[in-house]
Amino acid sequence: MTDFIVGITGGVASGKSEVTRRFEALGIVVADADLAARDAIAPGSPGLAAVVAAFGADMLADDGSLDRAAMRRHVFDDAPARQKLEAIIHPLVRAALQAACAAAPGAYAIAAIPLLAEGGGRSSYPWLQRVLVIDVPAQLQRARLVQRDGIDAALAERMIAAQASRGERLAIADDVLVNDGPLAALDRHVLMLDRRYKALALS
Structure with a gap:
């Protein structure tokens, strides 16, 4: 059990997954918001039932799961519909992340929350003791995204603009890892952060 929880966030193509993989290799539990969001609306879940109640059975695929493509089309250009969907899913995701981290062994745990700045920041996640932002210069972020997604x-540029700005993310950071070098450089950064978080958790 731990009550020292670190939130990790960063823009698209910043390298969040590479960083969390390195924490996991050190034995740190990482609870992932994207996985929690999928679980929140899994077939048979209260979350999916709430989505169907709000948007109708047309949002279901033939196998009873959420038709993600149909839902994306429905909410993409409809801000009120998107906010209604987020109002169902986000509280479930926050509760799942907090529970998973609190149950983790070790000195601290990590909640990987890609849209932390967009989802209310610290006010929505008051149980985070630290926020680590994976930062990358905008030009390098664009280049990585073009290469990664083809x-x-x-x-x-549109994908980057749809997220919080670099400044908005940095404004909620306690720690910043600038990921502008080779992947091997992340090992040293993560080891230093691991030592810092263990010391803070025990202080």
Whole structure:
């Protein structure tokens, strides 16, 4: 059991997954918001029942799961619909992350929350003791996104613009890991952060 929880966030293509993999290799439990969101609306879950009640059975696929493509089309350009969906899913995700981290062994646990800044920041996650932002210069972020997803620069720019700004993310950071070098450089950064968090958790 631990009550020292670190939130990790960062923009698209910043390298969050590479960083969390390194914490996991050190034996640290990482609770992932994306996985928690999928579980929150799994077939038979109260979350999925709430989505169907709000949006109708047309949002279900033939196998009873959420038709994600249909839901994306429905909420993409409809801000009120998107907010209604988020109002169902986000509280379930926050509760699942907190429970998973609190049950983790070790000195501290990590909650990987890609949209932490967009989802209310610290006010929505008051149980986070630290926030680690994985930061990357905008030009490098665009280049990585184009290479990773095989998209053009214009689409990459729109994807970046749809998220919180770099400044908004940095404003909620206690710690910043600038991921602008080779992947091997992350090992040293993560080891230093691991030592810091263990010391803070025990203080």
